[in-house]
Amino acid sequence: MSRKATITGLGKYIPPRVLTNKDLEKMVDTSDEWITTRTGIKERHLVEDGVSTSDIACDAAREALADAGLAVEDIDLIIVATVTPDMPFPSTACLVQEKLGAWNAAAFDLEAGCSGFVYSLAVAAQFIESGLYRNALVIGAEILSRITDWEDRSTCVLFGDGAGAAVIEATDKGGMLAFELGADGSGGKSLYIPAGGSLKPSSVTTIEEKGHFIRMEGNQVFKFAVKTMGYAALKVIEKAGLQPEDVDLFVPHQANTRIIQSAANKLKLPEEKVFVNLPKYGNTSSASVPIALAEAREEGLIKDGDIIVLVAFGAGLTWASTVIEWNEGE
Numbered sequence: 001m002s003r004k005a006t007i008t009g010l011g012k013y014i015p016p017r018v019l020t021n022k023d024l025e026k027m028v029d030t031s032d033e034w035i036t037t038r039t040g041i042k043e044r045h046l047v048e049d050g051v052s053t054s055d056i057a058c059d060a061a062r063e064a065l066a067d068a069g070l071a072v073e074d075i076d077l078i079i080v081a082t083v084t085p086d087m088p089f090p091s092t093a094c095l096v097q098e099k100l101g102a103w104n105a106a107a108f109d110l111e112a113g114c115s116g117f118v119y120s121l122a123v124a125a126q127f128i129e130s131g132l133y134r135n136a137l138v139i140g141a142e143i144l145s146r147i148t149d150w151e152d153r154s155t156c157v158l159f160g161d162g163a164g165a166a167v168i169e170a171t172d173k174g175g176m177l178a179f180e181l182g183a184d185g186s187g188g189k190s191l192y193i194p195a196g197g198s199l200k201p202s203s204v205t206t207i208e209e210k211g212h213f214i215r216m217e218g219n220q221v222f223k224f225a226v227k228t229m230g231y232a233a234l235k236v237i238e239k240a241g242l243q244p245e246d247v248d249l250f251v252p253h254q255a256n257t258r259i260i261q262s263a264a265n266k267l268k269l270p271e272e273k274v275f276v277n278l279p280k281y282g283n284t285s286s287a288s289v290p291i292a293l294a295e296a297r298e299e300g301l302i303k304d305g306d307i308i309v310l311v312a313f314g315a316g317l318t319w320a321s322t323v324i325e326w327n328e329g330e
């Protein structure tokens with residue numbers, strides 16, 4: 001059997017400051033009842049001023065490294081999945097490398113919206129399976145509060161800040177068995193930030209037009225997500241040579257409980273096999289899957305030999321999924 005990559009350590013960082021639906025009621029024309037029934041979210045965590053994405057990425061990374069029993073100088077590769085880099089360049093991964101002191105690591109960012117972490121797992125797995133690197137640090141980290149228009153009720157209730165990290169190493173037993181990655185660029189305008197790039201550089205006008213904040217056609221993204229999450233999960237399970245009933249835990253991107261429920265229904269999964277922490281954190285984009293995975297393991301829901309399915313969708317539009325036969329090794 002060919003050598004596979006597996007997750008040998010997990011870490012997460014959740015900022016202490018909490019913003020509840022009740023708090024949002026005082027900021028925009030919304031209600032706890034609307035947010036809860038339409039999304040499932042009750043509260044989200046936000047970083048303080050002055051904290052950057054690379055800072056929280058490092059917090060999650062240090063926890064994952066300790067969990068894996070690796071020293072920083074052991075790291076061969078750092079991939080940071082984010083839509084909220086500290087700055088256009090250098091990459092957040094290079095800033096993380098410097099802050100951690102991981103001088104032996106190659107480093108780059110990967111941008112695939114909320115699918116970024118699972119895309120990055122697939123990329124890291126190629127380096128490990130080929131034998132080019134012994135290990136990789138894959139981080140999903142986001143400060144979405146900085147690209148949120150806090151006067152737009154249709155988006156500001158959805159997002160939160162946070163980071164999750166995983167250490168990837170080779171295994172000869174189990175590991176990441178299959179991947180399904182995809183994109184539909186024709187849906188790009190359903191979820192985007194209009195300004196601040198080469199097309200519309202920052203100017204007084206882009207600021208006046210609020211062009212640096214998230215724009216979203218919620219129902220278009222909703223339809224895409226409902227179609228894609230179930231498809232991507234079923235496809236990757238099939239690629240792994242398994243059946244939906246073999247799945248022990250389903251860890252989906254945490255965007256909306258109605259979207260998660262529809263994907264779980266397609267797989268005919270009972271509630272106890274579907275991990276949901278969305279009510280506490282909202283949508284943390286590429287941090288959502290690693291935070292959920294770390295928390296599921298903390299809660300004792302993952303043990304060696306379990307079949308875990310990760311699936312995400314996001315800006316691009318993109319989707320990504322993987323099946324892991326959990327095996328943390330020694």
Ligand code: COA
Pocket residue numbers: 029030031034035038039114153154155157191216218219220221222225255256283285313314315
């Ligand atoms: N509070 C109260 N009312 C709100 C509101 C809020 N925070 N946000 C929107 N509304 C209103 C709308 O203005 C609309 O009013 P109208 O009917 O008078 O025009 C009404 O609620 C219904 O809006 P609609 O967009 O049809 O609701 P929905 O059932 O589609 O739910 C989302 C909206 C955003 C929760 C849902 O579309 C969604 O989750 N989409 C996916 C978003 C996502 O996951 N994005 C990230 C992808 S990684």
